[in-house]
Amino acid sequence: MSGPDEANDTPELPQADVIPRSRWRMQLVWLVPIVAVLIGGWLATKAVLERGEKITVSFKTGEGLEAGKTKLKLKDVDIGIVEAVMLSPDQKRVVARAEVTRDVANLLVDDTRFWVVRPRISGGTVSGLGTLLSGSYIDVDVGSAKKSRRDFVGLEAPPVFASDMPGREFTLKSTGLGSLDVGSPVFFRRLRVGQIASYQLDPDGKGVTLKVFVNAPYDAFVKADTRFWHASGVNMEFDANGLKVETQSIVSVIIGGVAFESPADTTEDIPAGANTRFELYASRGDAMKQHDRIVDRYVVNFTDSVRGLTVGAPVDFRGVVIGEVKAIYTRFDRGTRRFSIPVEVEIYPERFTSRYQTGAGGRLHENPRELANYLVANGFRFQLRSGNPLTGQLYLAFDYFPDARKASIDWDKTPPELPAVPRTLQSLQDSVTRLLTKLNAIPFEAIGNDARAAMKTTNSLLSRVDKNVVPKAHDTLVSAQSALDSANNALQPDSSLQQSTEEAMRELTLTASSLRNLADYLQQHPEALVRGKSEQKP
Template identity: 30%
Template sequence: MSESSPPQAKKEAIKQISSIWLVPIIAVGIGIWMLFQFITSQGPEIVLKIDTAEGIEVGKTEIKALNVKVGVVTGVTLNEDYSAIEVTAQMDKDAARMLKDDTLFWVVKPRIGKSGVSGLDTLLSGAYIQLQPGKSGEEQRTFDVLDIPPVAPPDAKGLRLVLTHNEAGKLGVGDPVLYEGFTVGRVENVTFDTETKKAHYQLFIFEPYNSLIRKSTRFWLTSGVDIQMSAEGFNLKIGSIESLITGGVSFRVPKGREPGELITKNKSKFRLYNNIKQVRERFFEDYLEYVMLFDESVRGLKPGAPIEYRGIQIGTVRKVPLDIMASKKNFSNREIPVLVRIELDRVIAHVKYDNLDMLRASLEEEFKYGLRGSLKTANLLTGALLVDVGVFAEEKTYKHQSYGEYDVFPTKAGGFAQIQKEISSMLKKINNLPVEDTLLTLNKTLETSQKTLLAAEKVATELNSLLAQKDTKAIPGEIRESLQQIQATLDGYGKDGATYQNLDQALIQFEQVMTELQPVLRQINEKPNSLIFSGEKAADPIPVGGRQ
């Protein structure tokens, strides 16, 4: 190296990274860590199917469990066939364990329903989706949102029952379940089976009232107001205010029945009856079926009408009419068949029979002595009929008959029918009377009477005219004078009159003459010839009173 050349610096490659790069590296690491934390902290994404998106807002509507946020709605879209709304929700990581196949969702918003008022807090905060955790072991990510909140959670303490009925619409979700008027449960689900064509009503009975459910328990519809009209008058029963508004279902073990074993199995099935009367009737399972043939109108006789013996129910009418045999081609002079049941449990309450065979044999024997059934008015206001059974001594003729597969219970025309027949017979006799001839004769008589009355009226008029004349008015005065003269003449023959005194003197003289003639008459009686020949002079008579 020469003295004139400048000094040269040594060049060496630097291998150390600058510390400035630590900042972005740390930032990237933090970002990756935050992304990892975000991903790992996120729960599963679920899809909720709902009928309407009313009140649902993306990013605002929360999903809560026990009032704790566990998710948020992230999307709202229509499904492929536009039949429902699909709501996408992002759940928290901790909420994953709640998502089972029995998990329930429903929208909480202001409601006024059968069970009361709820969701008033959402008036300010907005609607949210309530989650009820499931207990099943099978996970699920797609759910149907309920229209109304459930009555009780799946793990609630109590008993679930299923009632079946032939008709839907008898009960609604939330309707009360009553025991002796006290609410002990709710209707929580209503479905209809298209195969069996029966409605299913699922009840939830709260604990400890589930201990009231026995094998013999019966359920019936409660209308809130029960009005019954019978021979005793009107019977009005009013339930609770809630049942008065919404109705409900009541249950108990009917009186006189054994309760049976306790029901503990969930979703045990029971039959739902229309009323308590139907419950009582269904307990009479041992019965004899007969057909009664009536030759009178059965209007007013309905299925369920009682069959009574002296006011005591012994059976029930089942079908009115039973049928009309197809082999008959006309209805003229046909009897109407009515299917009836004579129920053993009703009869043995008064007469002891061991079984149906004994009851049948006894009835056959009673038929020979005049046991008959007849129609009788049960209610004059509604025209309802019942079948009255009694013994008619004049009905001694009986021959066993059958109608199809049923034996015939002999009948007799009821009292009202008999009265109708008698009235009809009387009307026929009246129709056969010569009413027209009688009316003609009566008309002639009336015409003659009218002429007579006119003649009498004419005579009366003439008489009145005659009496009004002056000569006629003078007649009474002349008659009065004649009567006075007659009275004066009669007075001349009185005791003080001259005629009477002259007659009295003549009678006295006649009496003296007769006294003087008595001796002559006596002599003539003694000697009839003394008037011709003289005889001895008779001695002077001596008065009897003069002898001493």
């Protein structure tokens, strides 16, 4: 134990100054959580600032859509991803909720289009093969509208052309779709210049409306009078030059297509505007036919068969088509109790003109009715004629028949009725019928009886000839044969008559030689006839 002395020896310690502790003094240990909070806040702020736009796109089915995997692409660049796939409240469609990046949010306008890219075969083209490995995705085509939108209805098929593709769209009206489909090609002079964009049935169900897109610069060749026609299949025609086969390409034969062209005599130079409406014809021949402004409708009544005559058959005037058949009916006349076939035709007066005649627009007559009355009164009639012996097709011929019965046009009827004459074959049939009628009137039975009586008389006469004349004729022929045998024996080379004849001929030859010598001597010595032959001196 220490005593008092030890306590005094201990040195005194300095007194510590008490400094008050600051309430805001930061400890280093708090620096880490503060930095972590700052980083978290910055990341949260950045996430909020960079968060994309939320959109929804509805489809008929959810094929190819997967939440968290299916991407949205614009020009093959990822712009978003599908976050959820669900059914619509009415359970009729599938709604895909997606998020797109903020830098493309201004492209989400009213006419922006979305569709699922998957392998497809349509219109002769194959698309989406790359998705076999990478999976389906939603493609985007940005529209040109100004109004923004966030809820969209997706397309069930990819659009034929992008919104920014140069070119123009036109409208075609047709009675049927044929073999056309979305994506079917459009041809101009056998070059593929566009495609079918869409089609739909008309509300009245009597036709089809198609939308075609023609790429630039070929859209400039579509004029106001351009003609469109079905280019599907092979068009075969028989004419004076033989068989004519026309087609656009093998593709059009298989999948169909549309072709267009302007008439050769067109005067239009200004391209047609977008969405201009055109008629879609069945063939190039129908499309390029002359379209007449003046059309007169008449009826031609036939009593013979019109088998082979079809609607659209030409009305021909000596090789020039002046109209066509529009309808064929049947008619029963209660007065005569007979059937007839009225054929409704359209006549184009503009074709029945003279190009070398001035005035009245080149028409043959200022008054069409007066001209028609004059032609009918002078023997012009309609007649069915065969246009193609191979197919049996008929056409209507308007020609001059001098022996036709007198007729006139009743202009009070609607439409007026024009007279006709039977076709040549029918006339021949009528002639044969009249001939058979006359033949039936001949009394062949009485003539046969008379012929049999005459034959009996002839047979009796021949029997008497056999009994009396034939034996005498036989004796005469035997005598003639004996005379011919005697003459033949006399003419043989070793017969006495032949030898005597030869000796006589030799004597005649010597005599002729002596006479010739005497004549020569007398010619030289004519005095010998008086004095005689003088002797020659040696």
